[in-house]
Amino acid sequence: MIPFPDISPDVFSITIAGRDFALRWYALAYLVGLLLGWWIMMRLMKRPALWGGAAPMHPGQVEELLTWIVVGVVLGGRLGFVLFYEPAYYLANPTEIIRVWQGGMSFHGGFLGVVLAAWIFARRNGIPPLRLADALAVATPIGLGLGRIANFINAELWGRPTDLPWGVIFPGEAAQACATAAMPCARHPSQLYEAALEGVLLALVLFWLVRRGGLRRPGLALGVFVAGYGLARFIVEFFRQADARFITPDNPLGHVLGGPVLGVTMGQLLSLPMVLIGLAFIIRARRRPEGPLP
Template sequence: MYALIPFPDISPEIFSISLFGMTFALRWYALAYIVGILAGWRLVLRAARTPRLWRDGQAVMTPQQIEDLLTWVILGVILGGRLGYVLFYQPAIYLANPSQILRVWEGGMSFHGGALGVILAAFVYTARYKIPRTSAGDLVALGIFPGLLLGRLANFINAELWGRPTDLPWGVAFPTQAAQYCADVAGICARHPSQLYEAALEGALLGAVLVWLVWRRGAFKTPGLIMGTFLAGYGIARFMVEFVRQPDAQFVTGGNPLGLALHAGGYGLTMGQLLCLPMIAVGVFFILRARRAA
């Protein structure tokens, strides 16, 4: 028997109340969204109110414009995240049952779809108010990592999006029946806590790099650098974690046990990795363009 970590006894619900025959619950995942958005918003406001961070001592957006854009961003995250999940991961099921697309409370959100939703929302907003898009993108990118960090921690508490089976000593025995179904594993099945890997890489580490670049290196004075660093950094981190993350069940078959979305001869890429490649390419493009313009 190899070493493993038992899953902590944390309920996905913080508390619940019953009113008029209905039960209302506050879940950690919902709280992660709320706190992550508020923390990102406050961080962006602080950056906008710090003159020394900007080339001419003046941010490209006013605090009021940042608050207005926040509403657009929230809509972009929710609509883009849901539609991205539908289109990227389970199009056949939702096309056959289109009414299920609106059932967001049942789960199913895609970060890549949410990112596209945010980009579209920011594009429309900045065009409407004639705000420099690249610098606005830098501001938005700075405010995303708190939500990523808290969201991945909430995924762990929910015992979802776990990793592949492992015999490493920090493998976690997730309690769900699906997580405990591991081929060729006798007894308790331990899996990579891939949610925590992502929280550390996409949230804590990437966030620390972005904050350092903004407050210590004056990155806002080089438009595009922060946005490019976020896109490339997230893409690289997620690409690496995908090697140990359990793929969505619809991609796993007898001839494709690793759940690769694109494969040949036993090698290939998961859907998450495929979606990360354009993010990395676009991120590198913005970094190089920013450095040439500096």
């Protein structure tokens, strides 16, 4: 067992006029992830050879796109959490929906928000949507990895109980609900599993794909990202603790479809369509001829 490190959820905090202001690790992860994504896209747009011709955007448009992406991530992530995970609660307490600072964001909702924002931006600016989606796919995994590390620092979204030597003793009554009088409860650090798969591994695969000319086939990078994320999330769900609202004495693993043993969680249910959609994009892109060589 590994004791949870003593890390404050705040990077720093200050008091101004009697009010406390703090920068939290999760907010910092969002900020750094967006800035790194912007930098990666700027690099891609300055290298037309990667696209087999002219890049789909000029650098100035990348800066404008960043604003659209921020709006898509925040609105989509929040509304996705409300609709997918706690619709009854927020229907009874609609004013709580806007309190994003209290937590509660869904990746799948944020993904849909980004897709919609990017599509509108592409249509307004005459940019090929698949080309834009490919660039976003390459730029996204690093931000995902940082977000999962922030989840770990916040001691949230932890995994199922385990007796493996790298199990972490997360603090809090909920995390220690499986503890006994003789021994605390250790859990899978599933946030770090996700950071490794959704962040590091997926980023390396996409960078390798770009170097191999993947951006010359519109939709290929997008398909690899969508299918790769869906597969990574599906796998990690076997180790991640399901949301408490889905767990009952008869359904301890929190399955929302199937039996209590051979079933799927909400995260897996939402990820399966991503795998299928991603594979469809990959097959479609592979069947189309490459763009012209530089």
